[in-house]
Amino acid sequence: MKTAILLELARGRAARQRIVVVTRLRDGAQSLHLANGRQGDLELAEPVLAEIEERGVHDRSGRLRTDPGLFMRCYTPAHRLLIVGAVHIAQSLSPAARMAGFDVAIVDPRTAFATAARFPDTTLVQDWPDVAFETLAPDAQTAVVALSHDPKLDDPALVAALASPAFYVGALGSRRTHAARLERFAARGITGTERLRAPVGLDLGGRSAGEIAIAIIAEIIQTRYRSG
Amino acid sequence: MTHDPRRPAEPEADEVFAQILRWQQEGRRVALATVIDTWGSSPRPVGSHLAVADTGGFVGSVSGGCVEGAVVGTALQVITDGKPRELEFGVSDEQAWSVGLACGGRIAVYVERVE
Numbered sequence: 001m002k003t004a005i006l007l008e009l010a011r012g013r014a015a016r017q018r019i020v021v022v023t024r025l026r027d028g029a030q031s032l033h034l035a036n037g038r039q040g041d042l043e044l045a046e047p048v049l050a051e052i053e054e055r056g057v058h059d060r061s062g063r064l065r066t067d068p069g070l071f072m073r074c075y076t077p078a079h080r081l082l083i084v085g086a087v088h089i090a091q092s093l094s095p096a097a098r099m100a101g102f103d104v105a106i107v108d109p110r111t112a113f114a115t116a117a118r119f120p121d122t123t124l125v126q127d128w129p130d131v132a133f134e135t136l137a138p139d140a141q142t143a144v145v146a147l148s149h150d151p152k153l154d155d156p157a158l159v160a161a162l163a164s165p166a167f168y169v170g171a172l173g174s175r176r177t178h179a180a181r182l183e184r185f186a187a188r189g190i191t192g193t194e195r196l197r198a199p200v201g202l203d204l205g206g207r208s209a210g211e212i213a214i215a216i217i218a219e220i221i222q223t224r225y226r227s228g
Numbered sequence: 229m230t231h232d233p234r235r236p237a238e239p240e241a242d243e244v245f246a247q248i249l250r251w252q253q254e255g256r257r258v259a260l261a262t263v264i265d266t267w268g269s270s271p272r273p274v275g276s277h278l279a280v281a282d283t284g285g286f287v288g289s290v291s292g293g294c295v296e297g298a299v300v301g302t303a304l305q306v307i308t309d310g311k312p313r314e315l316e317f318g319v320s321d322e323q324a325w326s327v328g329l330a331c332g333g334r335i336a337v338y339v340e341r342v343e
Binding site for chain 1: 241275338342
């Protein structure tokens with residue numbers, strides 16, 4: 001692999017781009033494919049390019065059917081976790097999610113909570129959730145968890161998340177808190193609440209912030225692999 | 229959108245790339261190993277990466293530990309002569325007792341020099 005390809009790969013990964021690298025196994029010649037073009041020292045025939053295009057969409061790495069001497073590797077952007085509420089449990093959930101491979105962003109307009117000291121090396125969005133979600137745009141590779149316990153923050157986040165293709169939407173709170181939330185949502189005519197995970201997380205019986213964080217990320221991982 | 233549980237874990241790939249770039253900055257020469265085929269049960273999916281420095285240090289994984297030693301050895305040769313190689317490991321391999329896959333699967337690994 002040429003260092004130029006490696007650098008482009010690292011740059012594209014950081015920019016959350018979908019990337020394919022094709023390698024001719026015989027001599028190591030390579031091409032790197034982005035949505036807006038390709039580079040490298042490998043010439044590819046039309047049927048080969050068509051297969052790369054088709055498999056790239058479905059994230060299918062492997063030898064090409066049209067030319068088994070070529071190997072394609074699909075690199076897809078990491079899944080994301082959007083945490084609403086820069087609260088105590090978020091301080092455990094953020095590193096746990098990163099360990100499981102998620103890109104994490106924490107949304108909280110309260111600047112006393114969303115500080116770099118409390119969340120080192122974490123993307124912090126100091127904005128109201130409904131505003132923040134317009135930019136963050138949860139997609140089918142995104143999980144959303146509301147932890148703030150404050151309906152002023154949690155409700156707009158959950159409403160936006162339920163209207164999005166996010167693969168997981170969860171909210172912290174007791175069964176009673178959740179029942180009240182469902183009543184508020186029903187009164188506003190909000191649909192899709194059956195996919196809201198509450199109480200959030202697998203029932204591991206834990207009580208500490210770290211234990212709850214692990215229960216939440218475990219449920220997110222389970223949902224990710226069981227869906228579809 | 230469906231999620232394939234066997235798809236490679238990308239954050240692990242990012243760690244491998246970052247380490248390769250660090251090694252290069254330190255003047256180290258590096259080879260990259262990639263799982264290009266699997267048959268039966270295999271510990272790591274197609275696309276999994278292992279990078280090896282000329283010091284013998286490595287990062288990432290192609291098999292969860294079963295054959296890394298052999299891959300590192302080949303990687304050092306690839307670093308020296310620049311010639312990419314394909315390796316196959318499995319229970320039918322004559323080296324099965326030393327470096328075979330305990331799970332009974334088979335994997336093909338491609339090793340290339342980063343230049």
